[in-house]
Amino acid sequence: MSHHSDYNEQNEDSGDLTFAKFLKHNCQTTHDSVDNLVMSVKPFDSTDNYIKFLQLQAVFHKVVDNIYKNPKLNQQIEGLAKLARYDEVLRDLQDLNASEKNISVPLPQLSGAETLGWLYCAEGSNVGAAFLFKDAQNKLGLSAEHGARHLAPHIDGRGKHWRDFVEKLNTLPVNEEERATALQGALDAFAFYKVVVREIFDVA
Numbered sequence: 001m002s003h004h005s006d007y008n009e010q011n012e013d014s015g016d017l018t019f020a021k022f023l024k025h026n027c028q029t030t031h032d033s034v035d036n037l038v039m040s041v042k043p044f045d046s047t048d049n050y051i052k053f054l055q056l057q058a059v060f061h062k063v064v065d066n067i068y069k070n071p072k073l074n075q076q077i078e079g080l081a082k083l084a085r086y087d088e089v090l091r092d093l094q095d096l097n098a099s100e101k102n103i104s105v106p107l108p109q110l111s112g113a114e115t116l117g118w119l120y121c122a123e124g125s126n127v128g129a130a131f132l133f134k135d136a137q138n139k140l141g142l143s144a145e146h147g148a149r150h151l152a153p154h155i156d157g158r159g160k161h162w163r164d165f166v167e168k169l170n171t172l173p174v175n176e177e178e179r180a181t182a183l184q185g186a187l188d189a190f191a192f193y194k195v196v197v198r199e200i201f202d203v204a
């Protein structure tokens, strides 16, 4: 799927971009490669595949769970802890009588400004999840109450919630060096996601 054909600039430096736009613009190509990889493993073609997708999401959301719950970040971003979705992914797995899967690569231990990039990646993933939620409902009969809890939109609506979140992200005091570190964190997050897709779905 390509949702970004209108956007070609990559790897520009910070310039006048807001923090969130800086991350977005420099992650676009990587994001789309993740989007394509995920769709290529056909996560909604069968319940078995969807369970693998949940196991993938569980690994990713487990890694970022501490970031969402970080006390200092919660002072800066009100209500952040409530946005964590690891527990919801686990409930989705339970709904389908499945459980987490161990992976061979160690889970990254994150600190400093890189956590902001991982957070951007995790929270932004709920924007595109609109498509995934539809597929989960239409192809597998799942819902926000059963099996697809973690893909459901925020109560404020997906778009509004994301705009509000971006606004908060942009108020964080981030200097140039931290911006660069955060971007590396976001790119690492996408790269890690790909590693886990390949391992769980057993694709090259």
Ligand code: HEM
Binding pocket: 001, 003, 020, 023, 024, 031, 034, 035, 036, 038, 039, 120, 121, 122, 123, 124, 125, 126, 127, 128, 129, 131, 189, 190, 193
């Ligand atoms: C098949 C899987 C996916 C599809 C179809 C998809 C699709 C999309 C779409 C359509 C958007 C909105 C783009 C825009 O408004 O310009 C988006 C945004 C985003 N997605 Fe995905 N996505 C997928 C997977 C992921 C994954 C796995 C992650 C993270 C691990 C992710 C992270 C993000 C982020 C961070 C944004 C926000 C971009 C921004 O506005 O800054 N996406 N996605």
